[in-house]
Amino acid sequence: MKILHVDSSITGARSVSRELSALIVAQLGGSDQHQVTYRDLVAEDLPHFTAVTAPSAHPLSNTVSMLDQAQQTQRDESDVVLQEFIDADTVVIGVPMYNFTFSSELKAWLDRIVIPGTTFKPGPNGPEGLAGGKRVILAIARGGYYGEEGAFKAAEHAESLLRAILGFIGVRDIEAVIAEGLNDPAARPKAIASARNAVEHLAA
Numbered sequence: 001m002k003i004l005h006v007d008s009s010i011t012g013a014r015s016v017s018r019e020l021s022a023l024i025v026a027q028l029g030g031s032d033q034h035q036v037t038y039r040d041l042v043a044e045d046l047p048h049f050t051a052v053t054a055p056s057a058h059p060l061s062n063t064v065s066m067l068d069q070a071q072q073t074q075r076d077e078s079d080v081v082l083q084e085f086i087d088a089d090t091v092v093i094g095v096p097m098y099n100f101t102f103s104s105e106l107k108a109w110l111d112r113i114v115i116p117g118t119t120f121k122p123g124p125n126g127p128e129g130l131a132g133g134k135r136v137i138l139a140i141a142r143g144g145y146y147g148e149e150g151a152f153k154a155a156e157h158a159e160s161l162l163r164a165i166l167g168f169i170g171v172r173d174i175e176a177v178i179a180e181g182l183n184d185p186a187a188r189p190k191a192i193a194s195a196r197n198a199v200e201h202l203a204a
Contacts, residue, residue, distance in 0.1 A: 001034045004088035008041045008106035009096040009141070016179050016192060020139035021094035023199045024177065028090065037084050041105040046081070047074060048104075049111035055082040057118045081112045086119075090135045093162070097142040101157040110165055119169040129170020136166055137202065138176040139195075143183035150180075175202070 005025050009015035025036060047053050052071045054061045055078040067075060085091065095102050113119055119131040138159060146156035163174055179195035181187040 001029075001089045002087055003028060003034050003036045004084050004091045005036055005038045006041060006091065006106075006109065007039070007094040008103045008109070009094055010042050010098075010103065010105075011096070015094070015096065016141035016182060016195070017094035017096045017139050019192075020141070020177055020179065020195055020199060021092050023196060024092045024137050024139055024202060027199050027202050028092075028204050037088070039081070039084070039109070041103075041109050046077070046105065046108040046112070048108055053078055053112075055079050055112055055115060055118075057082065058115050059117070078112050081109060082115060082118070085113045086131070088134060090137065092137045092139065095138050095140045095158055095162065097140065097146075097156075097158040100155045101161060110162075114165060114169055127168065129168060131166075132170035132172060134171050135173045136171050136175070138162060138174065140176055140178045140180075141182060142178065142180035145181050147178070147180060177202070 003025060005021060007015075007018050007021055009017045012018075028034065030036065051060045051064045052067065053074045056075060057079075061075065064071075093106070095106065113131075120127050120129050122128070140159055142156075142158070144150070144152055146152050150156075159176055159178070166174055177195050177198045179191045181191050
């Protein structure tokens with residue numbers, strides 16, 4: 001099995017989403033049993049999505065007739081990002097919640113995998129996803145409370161948006177391990193322990 005492991009937290013070693021995503025990969029068997037590709041989107045600093053940085057498969061890329069060496073390097077990297085996603089059987093994504101949604105680094109990565117004609121296409125009843133058959137596991141860290149009983153449920157635009165984007169390109173097998181209330185010092189240890197326990201119950 002090919003696992004794509006993606007992290008997007010800006011807090012480094014203090015990151016709960018990074019800890020959880022690593023635990024999930026280990027729970028699945030890690031590199032001892034599977035081929036694991038790792039991307040640290042913060043360290044790699046993918047540039048924002050433009051006609052230059054779009055993967056070659058994106059129609060927008062054809063609007064730029066000439067690329068200099070630096071631009072070609074960016075285009076090539078975007079091609080690799082897209083292919084890694086296409087090739088993966090399971091994708092594990094560390095998702096810290098910032099200002100009600102996920103990080104701009106993760107958005108830049110998502111822009112490289114939502115590609116007309118590659119991961120979705122027009123259909124008789126609207127767009128059809130072409131990236132089905134994958135399992136995606138989200139390791140989500142939230143400072144506040146945004147679950148069904150949370151006062152800010154309507155302001156949750158990280159997990160919900162990711163499910164919408166992934167569903168749009170055909171991914172239906174989406175699971176989430178969530179640690180929330182992390183900004184509450186009294187609740188934080190219990191929240192992390194609960195998320196770790198949820199990881200242990202994931203099917204390998």
